[in-house]
Amino acid sequence: MLVLVKAMKNPRSALCKTSIMASSDIFNAFGDKLLLESTTSDAFDHLLLQLLLKACQDKRFVCEEADRALNAMVGSMAPLALLHKLGAYVSHANLRVRAKAAISMSHCASKMGLEEMEEFGLVSLVKLGADSLNDRLPEAREAARSMVASIYEAFTEKEEQKLEKWQTFCQSNLPAIHAQSMVKLVSSQ
Numbered sequence: 799m800l801v802l803v804k805a806m807k808n809p810r811s812a813l814c815k816t817s818i819m820a821s822s823d824i825f826n827a828f829g830d831k832l833l834l835e836s837t838t839s840d841a842f843d844h845l846l847l848q849l850l851l852k853a854c855q856d857k858r859f860v861c862e863e864a865d866r867a868l869n870a871m872v873g874s875m876a877p878l879a880l881l882h883k884l885g886a887y888v889s890h891a892n893l894r895v896r897a898k899a900a901i902s903m904s905h906c907a908s909k910m911g912l913e914e915m916e917e918f919g920l921v922s923l924v925k926l927g928a929d930s931l932n933d934r935l936p937e938a939r940e941a942a943r944s945m946v947a948s949i950y951e952a953f954t955e956k957e958e959q960k961l962e963k964w965q966t967f968c969q970s971n972l973p974a975i976h977a978q979s980m981v982k983l984v985s986s987q
Contacts, residue, residue, distance in 0.1 A: 799824070799832075799841035806848040811857050818852060818863045821845060822870040829874040833883070843883065846871075847895075850887055854894035868902050877906035878914050881923075888926055897938035900930045904941040904948070912952040921971045923949060928976040931983070943983060950984045961985060 802824070805817035824832070832842050849871070853864035872880065884906065887899035903926065907915070915923055927949060930942030953967065954960035964984055968977035 799845045803841070803844045803848050806845075806852060811860055814852065815860050815863050818849065818860065818867050821849065822863075822867040825867070825871045825874045830876050830879065833875065833879045846883055847887070850890075850895045850898045851892070853898045854892065865898075868898065869905070872902050872905040872909075877909045878918055881906050881918055885922075885926065888930060893933070893935050893938075896930075896933060897935040897941070900933065900938040900941040900945070903930075904945040907945045907948045910948070910952065912955065915949060915952055920949070920953070924968065924971060924980070925976075928972055928980060931976075931979060946980060946983055947987060 799821075802817045802821050806814050806821075808814055808817075833839065849864050849867050852860055853868060855861050855864070881903060884899050884903045887895055888903065890896050890899065907923065907927075910918075912920075924946070927942050927946040930938050931946070933939055933942070950960075950964055954963055957963045961981070961984070965977070965981045968980045971977075972980065
């Protein structure tokens with residue numbers, strides 16, 4: 799993975815794209831095994847950051863390939879472990895990196911059930927969604943809407959009074975303005 803990261807940093811676009819394609823193959827082949835070993839954890843963090851940065855580039859073919867690699871990563875790994883890794887990048891200084899991380903987190907949340915969300919921390923997940931709703935980039939806001947909708951569906955799946963239960967949960971765990979926007983978001987769907 800460290801060799802791939804080095805190749806991704808290369809200024810030659812073709813080499814960069816090829817290394818991104820190789821990372822997709824690695825995700826599909828190894829999946830969760832990449833997150834289990836502590837020796838690969840740091841290398842995975844570097845690889846994830848490079849993929850997020852490359853997904854924000856001006857060169858469209860590199861950007862599209864990085865998006866495909868991020869989708870392959872989300873598709874081949876358990877969402878719970880991946881959410882922990884992606885959570886660090888939702889507050890990144892680069893707006894586009896935040897947006898790409900929010901999109902990947904949204905895809906992870908859509909694959910999770912309520913038990914997995916609770917294991918991650920339902921309140922933490924809702925706070926991440928609420929923070930992304932106020933992001934400056936529309937991609938991050940749209941991803942946050944999708945993530946909140948997934949959380950709402952999982953949270954209220956067995957409830958009769960869905961909106962009231964959601965409102966109570968949001969009001970008890972979020973600042974008033976965030977809780978209001980979360981309730982408004984799900985009631986408009």
